[in-house]
Amino acid sequence: MSTSRSARADIAQQILDHARRLFAAHGFDGVSLADISKRVGIRKPSLLYHYGTKDTLRQAVLEQLLAHWNDVLPKLLMAATTGSEQFDAVLSKTVAFFAEDHDRARLILRELLDRPTQMQPLIELHVRPWVTIVSNYIRRGQEQGRVRFEADPQSYVAHMTVLVIGSLATFETLVALAPEHEPRELLLERHTAELLRIAKTSLFRPRPAGGASPATDSPHPS
Amino acid sequence: MSTSRSARADIAQQILDHARRLFAAHGFDGVSLADISKRVGIRKPSLLYHYGTKDTLRQAVLEQLLAHWNDVLPKLLMAATTGSEQFDAVLSKTVAFFAEDHDRARLILRELLDRPTQMQPLIELHVRPWVTIVSNYIRRGQEQGRVRFEADPQSYVAHMTVLVIGSLATFETLVALAPEHEPRELLLERHTAELLRIAKTSLFRPRPAGGASPATDSPHPS
DNA sequence: ATCTGTGACTACCGAGTGGTAGGGAGAATC
């Protein structure tokens, strides 16, 4: 019983987990099937029984990541309705998604570097809708005067995507730049807070102190 | 004559160039010495004559990159004297440095991912001074009211570093997100312009319309 | 009790890896 049904998915998932960790840390070419199977505690052919090829394993890791992302994104877009709420939610939840497990950011970044052409259809499929929605929101905001008119929506979103993924992927390394030995957890919080600040400040127009622009409603989230 | 003095450095440099390109494109582990030597047009042992080890070749590529960077940075810091000029110069020249050859950004990013611990001393050596100077400039700007007081100098600089490197490293791939087939050269220009806009807007306080703070000189670059 | 399918194993393979040994052509030095 303990070996029949549950163990099957269990082992496959264990392989996936260790593969994800190792791929994220050392890259696809930097990890051998022997490395992975050793971590799992099985022999190499047993691993190949579950995933017939190293490349299928890579794809499986990536698919699980994207599946998780696709699971979280629509709810996110549904949940928050009003403009600035939606922006805030999408942005901070995206950060949270990658902050939850930095391997995700590292993995995506590596794939972006290693297999640019193969990533483009995936980008098209999984990132494009996101970008389109946010871009449209930004454009709407520009018309309404909430968003800085100089902002380039499409380019802005691309930069923020890179910033979120890049900052979290390299966080562990760039801790070296922190002057004092801050408790890491706190540093991460401070770091992501600054990220959100940069994103918002560079997008939204300052709250009109005197009342210059005919902004419709809440001109600027906290 | 044509083979004695000049060819020596020439071949070594050719090896370095092709290694840089290939490492940037496929990663250190994704490139074999055979690949590199084939590009150069020599045999593998000939390559190993110049660089005794694959790892020394990697280091040589990295060192040349950092040497170039160290060559460009001090001049940069010397040239521009006043605060906002200095910031503007440092930022845009840094962008230009990586935009000039995207392999530089890719290479740095890969090293950051692949060898975090070995990169930390290099960061300490080559990036820290830069960060310190800019951070101090930001703090000074905060005291003078030119810079947003909510900004976290150290974290801000880290984010901008990641943003510059990340955006240029992934530029070719993220072109896929551009809706129309813009002439690429123009798209790059638009992209870097937006990057600079984000960096400045999120840092500097809006030009005081009434005149609240006792800012010394030009409170805000174009 | 027997059959069947699952999932692990040992043993092995060809290709490719980084790296070495040793030799040879040609220019520079004596």
Added chain:
DNA sequence: GATTCTCCCTACCACTCGGTAGTCACAGAT
């Protein structure tokens, strides 16, 4: 003219790689 030095070559090595063949233990179904 002999020697030395530079730089490339062919041939080879030990090892690791992803992947295959075939076997075996065992749980569940018949």
